[in-house]
Amino acid sequence: MSGLNNKAYQKHLTSSRDLETSYEAVRAGFIAMALEKNRRATPYIDGARALRHQIATVNNPDHLLPMQEIEAALLTAAGLSDKAQKHLQPDDKKRAIEHLINEFLRPAGDTFAEELVFRFLLFRGDALGGTMRNLAGALAQRKVTRTIMAILSNAGLRYKWQDGRSGKWFTQSDADVEIDQTLRGLSWQHPKGFRTMLYNFTPPIVKNNVDMCLLHCAPEHIATTAASATAYLALGELKGGIDPAGADEHWKTARAALNRIRDTFAAANATPHLFFIGAAIEQRMADEIWADLSAGRLSNAANLTNDHQLTAIAQWLCSL
The missing domain is CATH 3.40.91.10 (Restriction Endonuclease)
Structure with a gap:
């Protein structure tokens, strides 16, 4: 035609x-x-808010390492995407979290919790940017x-x-x-x-x-x-x-x-x-x-x- x-x-x-x-x-x-x-960002904001409450009683960043209930959030704050996390072995995940703690959370001192949440949101925001494109x-x-x-x-x-x-x-x-x-x-x-x-x-x-x-x-x-x-x-x-x-x-x-x-x-x-x-x-x-x-x-x-x-x-x- x-x-x-x-x-x-x-x-x-x-x-x-x-x-x-x-x-x-x-x-x-x-x-x-x-x-x-804004609508699509809501789950990320909720995740960050929940993370802040989950670590509310933690007074030392080293105590974050054994917290399995927030492992995925810690890996996100370390800069690893959900896709990347699926390809990591337990030892790899542990090293990534240790690096996050040693390089960024310890130096933040008493504000390490805020530093963690900020980094979590930063990398979640990057993921949001990808979906928005x-x-x-x-x-x-x-x-x-x-x-x-x-x-x-x-x-x-x-x-x-x-x-x-x-x-x-x-x-x-x-x-x-x-x-x-x-x-x-x-x-x-x-x-x-x-x-x-x-x-x-x-x-x-x-x-x-x-x-x-x-x-x-x-x-x-x-x-x-x-x-x-x-x-x-x-x-x-x-x-x-x-x-x-x-x-x-x-x-x-x-x-x-x-x-x-x-x-x-x-x-x-x-x-x-x-x-x-x-x-x-x-x-x-x-x-x-x-x-x-x-x-x-x-x-x-x-x-x-x-x-x-x-x-x-x-x-x-x-x-x-």
Whole structure:
């Protein structure tokens, strides 16, 4: 299915200006991220508060070493991640804690308890930063998913969804309230056959991860169908970062990926639709996206922060 001469984007875009992210959307995006960061930080704060109470009666840092009930917290304060701790033997853990005590807690004197809690929070905060770097993409995927699910539900179309943790497919039910948090794929019945949307999928022909892939096959046929270039109806890049400072780099990465996808499928005599959805779209970036749309290099595009545009592109995907 060719993306050339496809003017679906004109239903929700009249010029490149429509693609630009407004100041209000940027502000709302930053606030949403801050609120989510605070929500996700709560368990770390609770952990630090509990640690402080657990060592309230300890008056010597050397007495911390045999306290098995806080061993994991001590290892965290020593700079070891949860993943690293799983690979350590008991003697290795003991040496790490001894190093923490000798190098940092003893020199702190009477304030060693505060020093321990501060270090615990420091390294827990580093772990939080890692999860937050992936948060924008996860939130963007969830927003797109909820919109597609709404389009399908409004049309009376039932869907199946794939759990990203188990890989299993489940039939739509009334308990699907928070499935977007772990969902990796959606599938529904189209008048022309089954449609399956996969997130973060690597088509064998591309050999690189693609944010969104729409195939015309049922979930149970993905393994045998995905190798065929003609199985793909649309492939797209989704960038959820809201920071304008990183918008241009995100677009460069996405554009390079889309160009690679286009060339790869063209070599296989296939021309699936290509699309882009982004949260932070600056003027120059919007001009380039519009140029690609006008030239047929892109079939569709939308600003993630604009509900009208997101609904329009989701409806377009469901109609392919």
